[in-house]
Amino acid sequence: MKIAILPGDGIGPEIVAQAVKVLHVLGESFELETAPVGGAGYAAHGHPLPEATLALAKAADAVLFGAVGDYKYDNLERQFRPEQAILGLRKNLGLFANLRPAILYPELAGASTLKPEVVSGLDILIIRELTGDIYFGQPRGVRECPDGPFKGQREGFDTMRYAEGEIRRIAHVAFQAAQKRDKRLTSVDKANVLETFQFWKDIVTDVHKEYPDVALDHMYVDNAAMQLVRAPKKFDVMVTGNMFGDILSDAAAMLTGSIGMLPSASLDANNKGLYEPSHGSAPDIAGKGIANPLATILSAAMMLRYSLNREEQANRIEGAVKQVLAQGLRTADIHEAGTTLVGTEAMGDAVVKAL
Amino acid sequence: MKIAILPGDGIGPEIVAQAVKVLHVLGESFELETAPVGGAGYAAHGHPLPEATLALAKAADAVLFGAVGDYKYDNLERQFRPEQAILGLRKNLGLFANLRPAILYPELAGASTLKPEVVSGLDILIIRELTGDIYFGQPRGVRECPDGPFKGQREGFDTMRYAEGEIRRIAHVAFQAAQKRDKRLTSVDKANVLETFQFWKDIVTDVHKEYPDVALDHMYVDNAAMQLVRAPKKFDVMVTGNMFGDILSDAAAMLTGSIGMLPSASLDANNKGLYEPSHGSAPDIAGKGIANPLATILSAAMMLRYSLNREEQANRIEGAVKQVLAQGLRTADIHEAGTTLVGTEAMGDAVVKAL
Numbered sequence: 001m002k003i004a005i006l007p008g009d010g011i012g013p014e015i016v017a018q019a020v021k022v023l024h025v026l027g028e029s030f031e032l033e034t035a036p037v038g039g040a041g042y043a044a045h046g047h048p049l050p051e052a053t054l055a056l057a058k059a060a061d062a063v064l065f066g067a068v069g070d071y072k073y074d075n076l077e078r079q080f081r082p083e084q085a086i087l088g089l090r091k092n093l094g095l096f097a098n099l100r101p102a103i104l105y106p107e108l109a110g111a112s113t114l115k116p117e118v119v120s121g122l123d124i125l126i127i128r129e130l131t132g133d134i135y136f137g138q139p140r141g142v143r144e145c146p147d148g149p150f151k152g153q154r155e156g157f158d159t160m161r162y163a164e165g166e167i168r169r170i171a172h173v174a175f176q177a178a179q180k181r182d183k184r185l186t187s188v189d190k191a192n193v194l195e196t197f198q199f200w201k202d203i204v205t206d207v208h209k210e211y212p213d214v215a216l217d218h219m220y221v222d223n224a225a226m227q228l229v230r231a232p233k234k235f236d237v238m239v240t241g242n243m244f245g246d247i248l249s250d251a252a253a254m255l256t257g258s259i260g261m262l263p264s265a266s267l268d269a270n271n272k273g274l275y276e277p278s279h280g281s282a283p284d285i286a287g288k289g290i291a292n293p294l295a296t297i298l299s300a301a302m303m304l305r306y307s308l309n310r311e312e313q314a315n316r317i318e319g320a321v322k323q324v325l326a327q328g329l330r331t332a333d334i335h336e337a338g339t340t341l342v343g344t345e346a347m348g349d350a351v352v353k354a355l
Numbered sequence: 356m357k358i359a360i361l362p363g364d365g366i367g368p369e370i371v372a373q374a375v376k377v378l379h380v381l382g383e384s385f386e387l388e389t390a391p392v393g394g395a396g397y398a399a400h401g402h403p404l405p406e407a408t409l410a411l412a413k414a415a416d417a418v419l420f421g422a423v424g425d426y427k428y429d430n431l432e433r434q435f436r437p438e439q440a441i442l443g444l445r446k447n448l449g450l451f452a453n454l455r456p457a458i459l460y461p462e463l464a465g466a467s468t469l470k471p472e473v474v475s476g477l478d479i480l481i482i483r484e485l486t487g488d489i490y491f492g493q494p495r496g497v498r499e500c501p502d503g504p505f506k507g508q509r510e511g512f513d514t515m516r517y518a519e520g521e522i523r524r525i526a527h528v529a530f531q532a533a534q535k536r537d538k539r540l541t542s543v544d545k546a547n548v549l550e551t552f553q554f555w556k557d558i559v560t561d562v563h564k565e566y567p568d569v570a571l572d573h574m575y576v577d578n579a580a581m582q583l584v585r586a587p588k589k590f591d592v593m594v595t596g597n598m599f600g601d602i603l604s605d606a607a608a609m610l611t612g613s614i615g616m617l618p619s620a621s622l623d624a625n626n627k628g629l630y631e632p633s634h635g636s637a638p639d640i641a642g643k644g645i646a647n648p649l650a651t652i653l654s655a656a657m658m659l660r661y662s663l664n665r666e667e668q669a670n671r672i673e674g675a676v677k678q679v680l681a682q683g684l685r686t687a688d689i690h691e692a693g694t695t696l697v698g699t700e701a702m703g704d705a706v707v708k709a710l
């Protein structure tokens with residue numbers, strides 16, 4: 001089994017190093033190969049997703065990704081900016097299914113800006129379609145406005161679109177995920193305004209026929225954003241498009257107040273996947289040894305489960321993370337009075353020890 | 356001065372009746388004329404926005420709108436559904452600037468799902484562009500997918516677009532609103548992915564040159580959704596497009612936990628406007644006399660301020676609302692132990708009395 005390790009920028013290298021340490025301890029003979037990506041890719045090879053990095057990611061059975069982005073690269077032309085690497089990896093690897101758990105460990109309920117009774121024990125799974133929608137739709141650009149009151153002016157434009165097969169395959173992923181959980185799926189759309197999402201709703205409704213054991217409901221995206229704030233624990237699994245999923249999955253992550261704990265998986269049709277923490281590259285704290293490595297370590301656990309077929313190892317890692325939390329160890333982002341403040345390395349070591 | 360009164364469906368008629376009562380008490384000689392809209396429009400004339408209703412709205416100096424939507428109309432074809440009325444009014448009246456205050460009255464801090472220290476005293480203003488973006492962009496529909504791996508399948512599609520002049524005029528509204536407040540404006544975009552919003556960002560940056568006294572920052576929509584949950588009080592004025600604004604303004608409203616208190620204004624280029632509560636038609640509690648009329652009463656205050664040039668009357672109404680809150684009067688949606696539960700009419704009467 002070959003794993004591509006793409007640490008990226010900012011805190012990426014530090015946190016990925018801890019996850020690698022954890023992988024080594026499992027006693028599996030994984031082949032790990034590292035390559036630069038994002039700003040580091042641009043610095044090394046003039047492109048955020050260098051050809052060799054993409055080739056490695058394609059050849060690997062799974063990709064462990066840190067984070068990309070740093071102030072230094074903010075003023076590059078868009079095509080060279082670090083985040084293009086992640087868009088390029090998703091598209092080139094066909095990683096259409098993004099799984100974003102929003103879980104609030106009971107020990108960390110205090111970290112949330114929401115009242116403990118609203119979020120304690122939160123456990124929802126957001127499934128975001130990741131290779132379609134307005135992210136990749138053509139045509140797009142800046143052109144002369146063709147009609148209406150602004151005719152002749154410049155206008156920026158993009159195309160939102162979802163083909164039937166694209167909706168079907170993500171719907172299947174979502175229904176199957178719901179089957180393994182509380183069997184409730186909320187499909188988030190904007191069918192009252194958008195043709196794309198009326199179509200989305202129709203197709204999801206059709207796929208539902210194959211999953212009679214799952215309760216499906218449909219919710220408008222504006223209402224979903226409200227319900228996430230009002231009563232997030234009512235949700236089990238949510239499925240939505242790329243753009244709405246970008247917004248809702250981040251909002252849901254922030255509800256927990258401990259985004260440094262949240263992993264993610266981005267899967268293709270054969271369960272090959274890219275695994276990354278839900279948080280960003282945090283360049284402001286990079287190199288200080290204080291970043292929380294647990295989201296990355298938990299991403300490695302998801303990798304073992306979904307791409308490497310090592311459910312038991314995944315469970316072991318998740319158990320070890322729970323154990324270090326129970327021991328009261330906390331990195332700065334989740335630290336509170338009465339708990340023990342530790343750095344990135346010490347947290348990684350504690351997980352290794354718990355294993 | 357002529358005011359079109361469009362009560363709509365669900366609790367609309369009850370809450371609008373209270374706002375009308377308040378208007379009558381001001382001693383101004385407004386001419387009020389009522390017409391059916393939404394489901395009520397469909398029931399009366401076979402269309403959610405009957406011609407006579409649209410004509411009245413066009414002829415009036417301002418429109419006071421209740422809410423639309425009821426279970427009865429859920430299965431109509433999309434063009435006949437109640438919410439088409441609101442889209443039609445926005446487009447036909449050129450109401451491009453939606454002002455959505457998210458204010459949390461100190462007395463109501465307990466109603467929020469967020470911790471009091473995170474939201475108490477919250478006072479942000481979200482300005483949402485309302486007649487452009489993917490809401491109205493053409494082409495849109497369901498077609499045969501023209502290319503890519505899903506070629507030949509059906510696909511739903513829509514067009515996102517913003518012309519330069521559309522962005523300029525909403526940016527001016529936003530900068531001027533910020534000038535009257537804390538002089539801080541956050542423009543929300545997704546410039547890292549969408550051409551429309553890279554263009555948006557460029558134009559807003561350009562308009563900023565005319566408002567050197569306002570501090571402008573740019574934020575991605577996913578991050579904005581997170582920051583609204585994490586530290587909403589950091590915002591002063593936010594401006595964004597129609598689609599992102601739909602999601603963020605509802606999320607911001609829900610942060611307060613008292614969406615029954617939040618008014619909104621939708622303005623054209625000459626400050627003619629449509630005023631409506633931020634909440635919906637709540638058909639489940641319609642006719643029970645328990646709905647909160649304050650958002651509608653506060654919408655009438657916004658109408659006096661923005662369209663009817665009666666700043667003082669607007670202040671009087673807002674003061675009266677604060678007074679009834681201070682008196683401990685609460686409708687069911689914001690009721691808590693130690694306060695006095697009142698119904699819709701009694702709440703309206705209390706505001707009248709405070710005036």
Ligand SMILES: CC(C)[C@H](C(=O)O)[C@@H](O)C(=O)O
Nearest residue numbers: 083084086087246547548577
């Ligand atoms: C960096 C950006 C292009 C990306 C996205 O919008 O998908 C990010 O926000 C994410 O959610 O992974």
Ligand SMILES: CC(C)[C@H](C(=O)O)[C@@H](O)C(=O)O
Nearest residue numbers: 192193222438439441442601
């Ligand atoms: C009813 C719907 C079309 C509308 C919108 O999406 O604009 C509503 O959600 C709103 O925000 O006023």
